[in-house]
Amino acid sequence: MSHPKLILSTVLGIIVFTGFVAAQQAQFMSPPPICDLKDPEQMRVWAEYGAVFISKDIKMPNTCIFDGQPAIDVYLKTTKLEALSISDLRTFKLRPLARQSLEKVFVKMQAKGGYRAVVRLCNTRKVGECTNDVNGDFALRNYKQTADNWTRNKVTFIANNGVKFTSDNPSNAQIVSVEVKSGEKPFMYSYAIPGASQHILGLAIDVKNGTGINGDSGYCETDCVKALADNYWYRTVRGDKYHFTYLGYPPEELRKRGLKTVQCDHEKARGLDQFIYWVPNISDYKGYENWPCKEVPWPL
Numbered sequence: 060m061s062h063p064k065l066i067l068s069t070v071l072g073i074i075v076f077t078g079f080v081a082a083q084q085a086q087f088m089s090p091p092p093i094c095d096l097k098d099p100e101q102m103r104v105w106a107e108y109g110a111v112f113i114s115k116d117i118k119m120p121n122t123c124i125f126d127g128q129p130a131i132d133v134y135l136k137t138t139k140l141e142a143l144s145i146s147d148l149r150t151f152k153l154r155p156l157a158r159q160s161l162e163k164v165f166v167k168m169q170a171k172g173g174y175r176a177v178v179r180l181c182n183t184r185k186v187g188e189c190t191n192d193v194n195g196d197f198a199l200r201n202y203k204q205t206a207d208n209w210t211r212n213k214v215t216f217i218a219n220n221g222v223k224f225t226s227d228n229p230s231n232a233q234i235v236s237v238e239v240k241s242g243e244k245p246f247m248y249s250y251a252i253p254g255a256s257q258h259i260l261g262l263a264i265d266v267k268n269g270t271g272i273n274g275d276s277g278y279c280e281t282d283c284v285k286a287l288a289d290n291y292w293y294r295t296v297r298g299d300k301y302h303f304t305y306l307g308y309p310p311e312e313l314r315k316r317g318l319k320t321v322q323c324d325h326e327k328a329r330g331l332d333q334f335i336y337w338v339p340n341i342s343d344y345k346g347y348e349n350w351p352c353k354e355v356p357w358p359l
């Protein structure tokens with residue numbers, strides 16, 4: 060004896076359930092094959108910087124972490140970059156869509172000072188040391204620049220993090236394994252492992268909207284964030300408030316591609332509620348438990 064209505068509703072139920080499961084699964088990000096997730100350093104790179112791998116404008120590298128400038132040179136030989144010149148400041152290079160969209164941001168922010176209201180003009184918080192110049196490494200970065208940033212700052216991290224290292228000169232792997240347990244802001248939230256920076260890919264800029272001194276926060280806030288987001292630039296490295304990445308898609312598309320928006324407890328506790336980061340939605344990654352960040356709606 061057949062029950063057509065029952066069969067139909069069962070079939071519909073299966074279709075709806077399957078669709079629901081697919082929609083849920085689609086919200087997790089697939090790891091890019093270039094990252095070996097058994098390697099703790101590469102796992103961290105994917106978890107912390109991995110949003111860039113879904114960028115509409117990415118030329119996918121063949122490695123998660125470049126091991127030196129020769130590998131980057133090989134990559135850049137086949138990677139189209141376009142120059143963006145800003146009148147009295149230097150020319151810098153980005154991927155084509157990233158460059159075009161950043162130019163639109165400068166135009167949109169014209170009333171507030173154009174590029175001067177967006178790009179990082181200064182990389183110091185010391186009074187009197189700011190010059191009216193764009194940092195050489197605010198957009199595209201080479202291996203030495205990423206290594207210098209890491210090396211210069213790891214000494215302070217080692218001294219302050221409260222976790223003893225077995226060596227006076229710990230390896231990057233040792234630092235990566237300790238930083239997530241130290242209770243401090245993880246080191247990688249300000250400095251990329253050498254060769255792993257999003258800046259190498261021509262898809263990232265550091266934004267400093269102001270000097271960052273004398274009561275000026277220096278952070279890109281409401282209008283600046285909106286102008287960047289309208290052109291598909293977003294904060295993507297939790298804790299790195301200066302750093303923006305060209306992802307190339309509107310928010311609903313980013314969720315479909317496996318990203319989620321988070322706000323970090325440490326920043327919220329300091330009244331810094333405005334910082335929302337688009338990060339890979341990885342269900343079982345525990346690396347950032349000591350610097351927890353909660354999923355929040357995208358407010359724009």
Ligand SMILES: [Zn+2]
Binds near residue numbers: 263264301
């Ligand atoms: Zn950056």
